[in-house]
Amino acid sequence: MAKVSSERKPLIIGNWKMNGMSATSRALTRELMQALHNHDACEVVLCPPFTALTQVRELISGTNMRLGGQNGFPADKGAFTGEVSMAMLRDVGCDYVLVGHSERRQHLAEDDGFIARKVFAASGHGLTPVLCVGESREVRLAGESERFVLRQVETGLSMLPHGASFVVAYEPVWAIGTGLAATTHDANAMLSSVRAWLCEKRGILAPNFNLLYGGSVDSSNITDFIAQSDIDGALVGGASLNAQAFAAVVLGAARGHTCTNK
Ligand code: PEP
Numbered sequence: 001m002a003k004v005s006s007e008r009k010p011l012i013i014g015n016w017k018m019n020g021m022s023a024t025s026r027a028l029t030r031e032l033m034q035a036l037h038n039h040d041a042c043e044v045v046l047c048p049p050f051t052a053l054t055q056v057r058e059l060i061s062g063t064n065m066r067l068g069g070q071n072g073f074p075a076d077k078g079a080f081t082g083e084v085s086m087a088m089l090r091d092v093g094c095d096y097v098l099v100g101h102s103e104r105r106q107h108l109a110e111d112d113g114f115i116a117r118k119v120f121a122a123s124g125h126g127l128t129p130v131l132c133v134g135e136s137r138e139v140r141l142a143g144e145s146e147r148f149v150l151r152q153v154e155t156g157l158s159m160l161p162h163g164a165s166f167v168v169a170y171e172p173v174w175a176i177g178t179g180l181a182a183t184t185h186d187a188n189a190m191l192s193s194v195r196a197w198l199c200e201k202r203g204i205l206a207p208n209f210n211l212l213y214g215g216s217v218d219s220s221n222i223t224d225f226i227a228q229s230d231i232d233g234a235l236v237g238g239a240s241l242n243a244q245a246f247a248a249v250v251l252g253a254a255r256g257h258t259c260t261n262k
Helices: 022-036 050-060 086-091 102-107 112-124 137-141 145-156 184-202 222-226 243-260
Strands: 011-015 043-047 066-069 096-099 128-133 166-170 209-214 233-236
Touching (some): 011 166, 022 043, 022 050, 086 112, 096 112, 112 128, 128 145, 137 145, 222 233
Parallel strands (some): 066 096, 128 166, 166 209
């Protein structure tokens, strides 16, 4: 099942992870703004560390770029030392928040139930949750990828209010930061299954959501990913830390979108 909308822009999200001091975050943002010249063929979202959100927000305000958090806690306030709420992310100007990134599932033991609460909290505060899902190498080798990913999608979205916007980012764990991207065929097949599941089991159709691929995306492969029928954009880690490399990804996504006239 192909995406329905032809006029929607590719969504390209840069996840800086735990990288960037104040000065380097500002420099990266400025260089990216210069490289893209307020380019508007893609929706570009920057997810810096919490400590740089305000500085990046000040620089991109008035441009087409949007701000996202890398994580948020599913309570509005209170005795949760070290956490940052979805309300706080909204307060500093975020429009998006990553939820359930595999690095948090792995290193911080986040489970699907906790992730579902984050999706609910994000949506309740006007943020678009970017639900990250993806199988490990073991699950893929066992031939269980689709079942595993659809279960993550089902649980992760189980508390999302009807009609709320969201993003699903399919990021196979074995492809993140390894230089070994999934094939365009495999990534598209997985997102096609997610799209069909959303439609058949939940009655949700585009444009309520975007489906992204993530995992070693760079300027050499983005155009082919975006040209696929069910890939609406990309979540980019490593390549988002270099302004020229990330700008090349954004421009490549715009080319992939135009070529196929999706
Ligand atoms: C990510 O962190 O979400 C990611 C996809 O990283 P990379 O692009 O470096 O594989």
